[in-house]
Amino acid sequence: MCALSISFRYLTRSKASKVKAELLAPILTQIVEDKRREIRGIKKNIEIKLIVSKDSYLAYRNIRKTDIRNIISNMFNNSIQAISHEGTISVELKQDDYFIYITVSDNGKGIPAKIKNNIFDRNFSYKKNDGEGLGLYLAHKYIKGYGGKIEVNSKIDVGTSFIIKLPKTARPSWYIDSIKLFKYQKVTIIGDQGFSDDISS
16 A cells, blocks of 8 residues: 555544444445446556455444445555556455454555554655545544554555454344244245345245
8 A cells, every 4th residue: 555545534424323233244345346346447457355264254343334334445445546557455354262353455565664653643644645644543543442453564566454453242132143944934035135035944
C-alpha cells in the first residue's frame, strides 16, 4: 500500500448501525465482490483473492457492520492505488482459540520504513493529494475500541500487509449447528438472494 489516507466520509458511523454479533465471512465476501466489479472500470490488471480458513466460516464478532466494511473496503482502495499496473490483493480470514485475524495484503509499492511508525497518526497522509489523513487513524481507533489492534508489515517494491486482530465473540444464542428431522418432516431453506430448497427426513 502506498496511498495511506482514507477519506473520513467513508468511515463516518451510521446511527442506524448497531453493535451486534456479525458473521465476518459473508461481509468479506461481499466486499471482495464489490471491489472486483469496481476494478473493471480502471486500467489496471488486478487479481483480488479471498482466503477463508475452514474453521473461520463461523467466526463471529460483536461489531458495527459498517465499521468493518468501511475499514476493509478502504484498505482495498489503498492497495489498488499502490499497484501501478498489475498485481494481487488478498484478504484472508482465520482464527485461533481466542482471536480472529483479517489480513489485507498487496504486492504494490510498499511503505517506506521511515514513515511506517506514523501511518496511524491523525492527519498523516502519504502520496495522496486528496487525502485527509484520517483513514488509518480512524481504523486504528475503531479496532482498538473493539479490543483489537492493527499491525502492518511492508517492504518497498514487495508489498504491504495490514493484520487486524480482534478477540473472538461467542456464537449468538440463536445459532444452531444442526437440525434433527423426524420421519416425514420437511424444512424449507430460503436464501438471502431469494432461492429456496427443501430438505426432507
